[in-house]
Amino acid sequence: MTLTIRDLCVARGGLPVLQGLSFTLAPGQALILRGPNGSGKTTLLRTLAGLQPPLAGQIDGAEEQIAYAAHSDGLKAMLSVRENLTFWADVFGQSDIVPALDAFALMPLIDRLAGTLSAGQKRRLGLARMLVTGRPIWMLDEPTVSLDVDAVAQFAVAVRRHLAAGGMALIATHIDLGLEAEVLDVTPFRATQDTRAGASDEAFL
Template identity: 65%
Template sequence: MSLHVKDLSVARGGRPVLQGVSFDCAPGDALILRGPNGIGKTTLLRTLAGLQPGLSGEVDFPEESGAYASHADGIKAQLSVTENLTFWAEVHGGVLDDTVLEDFDLVDLRDRLAGTLSAGQKRRLGLARLGVIGRKVLFLDEPTVSLDGFSVKMFADWLRDKHLGQGGIAVIATHIDLGLEAPVLDLTPYKAAQDAAGGSDEAFL
């Protein structure tokens, strides 16, 4: 299983933002996306994950193996930590493995209602979903928002050892050094020209 991206162009609101993005990721690879705010990191990740169409180019990886995670924690406030993770595991045809509670320091919080958690605890619970859905290709948009240094390291350890270490792939937009041995792709050279084909008017056609 691999991720192959060739000459991909993506748009936001009908307006091209990135053009000609190409890269390959093999099992166990991570890729860090960098670039100034607004350049199109989120748009690129959403397009890679299949949540919106690209303007042109190729994105190739096994169907049903990808997952996109953004700033939203995606948790149900009225359910407990364990119930939230069980829900996501079952949605994806699996069962909850309690080791994920250890991986994200949630053991002592397992019976707490998600709505009563702190911002950092909610973020850890949101990220713990990645450990129960069984998806091999992860598209992660600033995954460490609201996390302290200890929790950032915890997530990085899980990503390196439990995901990448077992043949997974991760494409990550982040300004934080996660301590991963991963190449960095600066998106600045791929910024679409102002006169690139397409435009904001196309969003209304």
């Protein structure tokens, strides 16, 4: 089972952002997406996650396989760490949240309300959610924002363990995670001017 992208064109606000993108991701592989702000990394991840349709091209192997982590973690401030994680585990048909808590050192915080956590602790809880999905393809959008050095290391360990178990990961990030992963710079795939005919609003990019 691999994720295959062929000649993909993704759009944001109706305007093409990236075009001609092709790559494959095999079990155990990770791909790091790089590119300046506004180059379309988030749009690409959202398209692959099925949140928006591509303008052109093919995505094979993504259906019901993706665990997506966006900028916001989908946490409820008035639920405890345990309740938040148990909810997502239930939604994805899993039951064991202990490994996820251990991986991100959340055990001491288990009965704290998510609203009282610090930004970095919330992020760790958001990343722990990936482990309870049981999905093979992780798509992470800037996963290390507000994480300290130790937490970034925990995250790298979690990704490495996921890859070793035959998982895949697609990570948009600006920092070096120390993973043995291919790097894909999306800058060369930026949609050219003529495909952006009528594009006057830079804010949409």
